[in-house]
Amino acid sequence: MTAPDDREQIDEVITRFFGAxxxxxxxxxxxxxLVGLFVPGAVVxxxxxxxxxxxxxxEFAEPRMRLLTGGELMxxxxxxxxxxxxxxxxxxxxxxxxRKQGILKAQTYGGSxxxxxxxxxxxxxxxxxxxxxxxxx
Numbered sequence: 103m104t105a106p107d108d109r110e111q112i113d114e115v116i117t118r119f120f121g122a123x124x125x126x127x128x129x130x131x132x133x134x135x136l137v138g139l140f141v142p143g144a145v146v147x148x149x150x151x152x153x154x155x156x157x158x159x160x161e162f163a164e165p166r167m168r169l170l171t172g173g174e175l176m177x178x179x180x181x182x183x184x185x186x187x188x189x190x191x192x193x194x195x196x197x198x199x200x201r202k203q204g205i206l207k208a209q210t211y212g213g214s215x216x217x218x219x220x221x222x223x224x225x226x227x228x229x230x231x232x233x234x235x236x237x238x239x
Contacts, residue, residue: 108194112196112228115228116219120179123180126179139230140159140230140231141224146159146235147233149236178204178205179203180200180203181201182198183200185199194220194223195218196218199214199215200214215237216238218234220232
């Protein structure tokens with residue numbers, strides 16, 4: 103049985119995931135903030151267009167945090183534009199369309215894509231167990 107607030111809690115986790123990459127208005131993204139949304143051993147997979155590229159959470163997160171805090175990518179944020187969530191017991195799947203925008207090396211940068219999240223409900227609440235994403239061409 104699904105708890106009435108499961109979807110609200112999942113919405114919050116996903117909102118925090120996208121917000122973890124926001125460096126607008128002087129906000130400094132935090133690796134710890136992002137890592138806290140995941141279970142230990144979580145997997146991240148990127149569709150490169152020619153193959154799937156798997157990462158550990160830290161392999162995925164550390165270079166992005168350096169990019170966001172090193173001055174190369176400014177006024178960046180990404181946000182969910184639509185989603186669908188399925189909850190079955192203690193696990194859930196979320197499909198998210200998203201957009202991103204910022205200034206990369208003094209040039210306007212942006213795009214869109216799809217992220218797929220797998221989540222599990224642990225004693226401390228919902229956490230991400232895996233993410234796969236594909237940017238639009």
